[in-house]
Amino acid sequence: MALALYTAFYYLISPFIVLRLLLRSIKAPAYRQRIAERFGFFSSPELEGCIWMHTVSMGETIAAVPLVKQLQQRYPGKAIVMTTMTPTGSERVKALLGDSVFHVYAPYDLPCCLQRFLRRLKPSLLVIMETELWPNTLAACQRRGIATVLVNARLSQKSAAGYQRFAALSKPMLQNLSLVAAQTEADAARFVALGMAADKVAVTGSIKFDISIEPALQQQAQQLKAQCSQQGQRLVWIAASTHKGEDEIMLAAHRQLLAECPDALLILVPRHPERFNAVAQLVQAQGFSSLRRSSGELPNASVQVYVGDTMGEMMLLLGAADIAFVGGSLVASGGHNMLEPAAWGLPVLTGPSDFNFLAISQALMQAQALTKIEHAEGLAAELLRLQQPSERLCQGQAAQQMLAANQGALARLLALLAKFIA
Structure with a gap:
């Protein structure tokens, strides 16, 4: 009886499901x-x-x-x-x-x-x-x-x-x-x-x-990191898979970081492609010198925010960074995969919402490879602490060791x- 009622209800709402697809297609035509x-x-x-x-x-x-x-x-x-x-x-x-x-x-x-x-x-x-x-x-x-x-x-x-x-x-x-x-x-x-x-x-x-990182990707990431960091002369951090409401926090933290570390670069990667344009416009509206990944150009020393507005390059962009913040965690979305930056040996930062990856989050916390933050000020403070290569190395190695132990x-x-x- 329960299955029959469920099926009848599904048939009744199916026109609205199609309507929802069409509404979503306004921002994302592929729907x-x-x-x-x-x-x-x-x-x-x-x-x-x-x-x-x-x-x-x-x-x-x-x-x-x-x-x-x-x-x-x-x-x-x-x-x-x-x-x-x-x-x-x-x-x-x-x-x-x-x-x-x-x-x-x-x-x-x-x-x-x-x-x-x-x-x-x-x-x-x-x-x-x-x-x-x-x-x-x-x-x-x-x-x-x-x-x-x-x-x-x-x-x-x-x-x-x-x-x-x-x-x-x-x-x-x-x-x-x-x-x-x-x-x-x-x-x-x-x-x-x-x-x-x-x-x-x-x-x-x-x-x-x-997770295994293929040698070809490692080499490609090394080349991109050399360009983004100006041969290791500037700190590069990535905000990966951000959701609506998180980009402003990332930019606020980056502004605070720039006050102490004026040559730092943020790689800002929205989770959903329909938000690429809006995020790029937000970065410009806030007065940052920016460049979009889709332009095909690579960031020079004057670029403050590099917007990752391409699909399928997350692992590459993570490999070009020194520190990673994983998005979907400062809003009630449950977070995203923290193991990808761990595979690169990066210190991992995230917000309090991690119910989609709770066991992974707990394992990284126990290994002292993950730091949770709740606001822009806390994020900026962690980024400033992780300016020190020794701090990044210690936390990044702990992340890789935890990953290997659980494979x-x-x-x-x-x-x-x-x-x-x-």
Whole structure:
């Protein structure tokens, strides 16, 4: 009954979902493209027996890439279908995996959409990244004998409480999963408390720890850092994946930093591409000497703010910095991946909102590799402290050591998935 009511409600609101896409497309035109795919209308090659990998957006897609590449190496005869929900996730699939996978937007969680999707692709396994669970999708896979595995799974107390409020719908949904590979023991315990059988829950750790920086990227970052830092003569810090409301704080902190360290450079990278122009205009309006990454020029000694308004270059821009602030954490968004700057050996700064990466945040804090700040003054003070190379080296090395100590989740996950791949 709960699933039937949910489905009826979803059908009723589906016109408003499309309207929301069209409204979002005013700022991000990609949202109005390929809408038919979301209803299961698309053409594809013959992919029967494929592995269906679902990620939501850019962050989950990037985290899934090492897993996808390992699956391709181990099972070269298995086609892989990648689905996302957002244009930024779609762009990352194309940029990082190209034609080695078949990409299409995920179908809406409606029986008619799912029927068209599954009838065309006929997957044998669905691998879902992190938290993206849909009742009809899992029910449809269960009916067709398609194994479903939730990997890199995390479940906060807040999310668990939300599932519990709708237990009549969420409990059968979770029981349709073949396996949950949780990031932590706490995540695993919450899934079991919600109705998952304990023997269907395993703790693998987070595959986000399994970061490797390719030599070509290291060399490219070294060259960019030499230019940005004027051969090491100026301090470079990056504000990565900032959200609306955070850019003003970053600029205020940078202004305070410039009063003591007048040659410092801020690399300011908004999280969402539809904000690139607005952030660049904000920087100019506040009187900073600025340059946009998309211009193709490199910053000279007079540039105070370098706006990262390109897609797919976050790891490169992190590699050009001395210190990293990770955004989405001074607003109630739960933060973003702090392990990417840790992989570069950077001191990591973040705000108090980190519920999306709580275990990672706690591990970095315990290693004394992460500092939390709450306002521009606190951020400026930390940046001034980290002017000293010895301070940066100590905190950056601690970050890299913590990262190395927690790697191995990818290998454990691949061993579990092998049980479901014929």
